[in-house]
Amino acid sequence: MTRPVTAPEPRKTPVQRRAVETCAAIVEAAARILEEQGAEAVNTNLIADRAGVSVGTLYQYYPDKHAILVALIRREREVLLAELRAIPHGAEDALREMIAASIRHQFVRPRLASALERIEIGFALDAEAAEMAEAIAGMSASLLARQFGALDRTDLLTAVLIARGLINAAGEGQLPEVGLAERVRNAVEGYLRALTGGA
Amino acid sequence: MTRPVTAPEPRKTPVQRRAVETCAAIVEAAARILEEQGAEAVNTNLIADRAGVSVGTLYQYYPDKHAILVALIRREREVLLAELRAIPHGAEDALREMIAASIRHQFVRPRLASALERIEIGFALDAEAAEMAEAIAGMSASLLARQFGALDRTDLLTAVLIARGLINAAGEGQLPEVGLAERVRNAVEGYLRALTGGA
DNA sequence: GTCTATATAGAGATAGAC
DNA sequence: GTCTATCTCTATATAGAC
Numbered sequence: 207m208t209r210p211v212t213a214p215e216p217r218k219t220p221v222q223r224r225a226v227e228t229c230a231a232i233v234e235a236a237a238r239i240l241e242e243q244g245a246e247a248v249n250t251n252l253i254a255d256r257a258g259v260s261v262g263t264l265y266q267y268y269p270d271k272h273a274i275l276v277a278l279i280r281r282e283r284e285v286l287l288a289e290l291r292a293i294p295h296g297a298e299d300a301l302r303e304m305i306a307a308s309i310r311h312q313f314v315r316p317r318l319a320s321a322l323e324r325i326e327i328g329f330a331l332d333a334e335a336a337e338m339a340e341a342i343a344g345m346s347a348s349l350l351a352r353q354f355g356a357l358d359r360t361d362l363l364t365a366v367l368i369a370r371g372l373i374n375a376a377g378e379g380q381l382p383e384v385g386l387a388e389r390v391r392n393a394v395e396g397y398l399r400a401l402t403g404g405a
Numbered sequence: 406m407t408r409p410v411t412a413p414e415p416r417k418t419p420v421q422r423r424a425v426e427t428c429a430a431i432v433e434a435a436a437r438i439l440e441e442q443g444a445e446a447v448n449t450n451l452i453a454d455r456a457g458v459s460v461g462t463l464y465q466y467y468p469d470k471h472a473i474l475v476a477l478i479r480r481e482r483e484v485l486l487a488e489l490r491a492i493p494h495g496a497e498d499a500l501r502e503m504i505a506a507s508i509r510h511q512f513v514r515p516r517l518a519s520a521l522e523r524i525e526i527g528f529a530l531d532a533e534a535a536e537m538a539e540a541i542a543g544m545s546a547s548l549l550a551r552q553f554g555a556l557d558r559t560d561l562l563t564a565v566l567i568a569r570g571l572i573n574a575a576g577e578g579q580l581p582e583v584g585l586a587e588r589v590r591n592a593v594e595g596y597l598r599a600l601t602g603g604a
Numbered sequence: 605g606t607c608t609a610t611a612t613a614g615a616g617a618t619a620g621a622c
Numbered sequence: 623g624t625c626t627a628t629c630t631c632t633a634t635a636t637a638g639a640c
Binding site: 244320324327328360363364367368371372374378380382383389392393395396397398399401402 | 444452519523526527559562563566567569570571577579580581588591592594596597598599600603
């Protein structure tokens with residue numbers, strides 16, 4: 207199920223500006239293929255082509271396809287994580303802001319977000335990417351905890367899963383984007399209130 | 406993204422008992438590979454091998470790999486649909502039974518259920534399979550409607566998505582199976598109550 | 605440092621023997 | 623009706639030229 211762990215880092219850590227751009231172009235090409243044609247269409251030849259480089263060059267920077275996708279996952283997570291970190295931790299309505307940030311992130315490139323979500327499952331992430339996933343979940347949970355008081359770990363996780371599930375479904379067109387934030391909020395608050403016996 | 410629509414029916418509709426068994430063996434082999442090695446490992450040579458037939462024979466009954474997976478999806482859906490249909494439509498606590506049936510179904514072969522869920526997305530189903538998906542969603546929604554009164558279509562769908570999402574997450578080991586039914590129930594009821602202004 | 609060309613391997617699918 | 627052998631295609635990854 208899980209693939210052998212290869213070093214997913216760029217082979218050369220690109221220091222020169224030109225090289226950094228090349229790496230970025232490669233990752234972005236992968237992103238575009240993913241959102242335009244789906245996961246099955248992603249292959250190294252096509253990535254190189256769309257990135258405007260040759261396969262040879264691509265393999266100078268990434269040891270294999272997997273590494274490129276991990277880099278992409280990391281790139282996307284970084285954005286969301288930064289947005290979540292920007293939410294004042296003691297904010298009055300942190301939940302609302304958290305939901306808003308997640309929705310915003312999802313809808314910038316909904317097909318990409320959905321595709322990555324699916325890809326990630328059963329995918330060996332490198333240490334750094336895994337850490338970021340952890341950070342995002344932990345951040346969400348701690349924001350929730352602050353607003354709703356001491357809650358069981360699993361209950362917090364459940365709330366996060368509910369939110370993520372609905373936002374993702376919306377990103378895939380299963381739910382309307384209109385009213386989504388309120389819908390998610392209702393779902394999360396509804397669950398947490400049901401827990402604390404809100405008959 | 407979506408693949409060209411091929412006829413996913415068995416080439417020969419198998420009438421003889423032996424042929425029916427062969428078809429079943431092929432589909433079951435695909436199921437096992439899926440749960441043991443993941444979607445990427447599924448290929449027709451391996452399926453044939455595990456089914457104890459040759460590729461040639463496999464292609465006698467299915468036009469391509471896609472058709473086998475659709476048959477598998479159909480096989481699994483049929484089971485769930487039958488269970489949902491067995492719930493007395495005016496039952497006192499239809500929601501509880503619906504959740505129980507879904508959880509039971511998920512945990513018979515959790516890895517398989519998860520893998521299929523992921524596969525289905527962006528997968529061209531044949532008419533019959535699509536109908537069954539529709540039937541399952543419709544059935545769930547109508548059971549909910551009966552218990553919670555007239556609700557917006559989208560709200561019903563949201564409730565179904567919440568339930569499915571949590572059950573799936575549990576199937577993937579993200580949530581404990583213990584207490585899952587109550588957790589799902591809380592989530593669904595919490596959302597629906599939040600809607601109707603449960604402060 | 606980037607390209608072209610290609611070796612290698614694996615998967616899908618078929619032909620033709622039995 | 624089933625098998626073996628194989629054709630073809632596509633993808634990964636590398637070698638070697640420039």
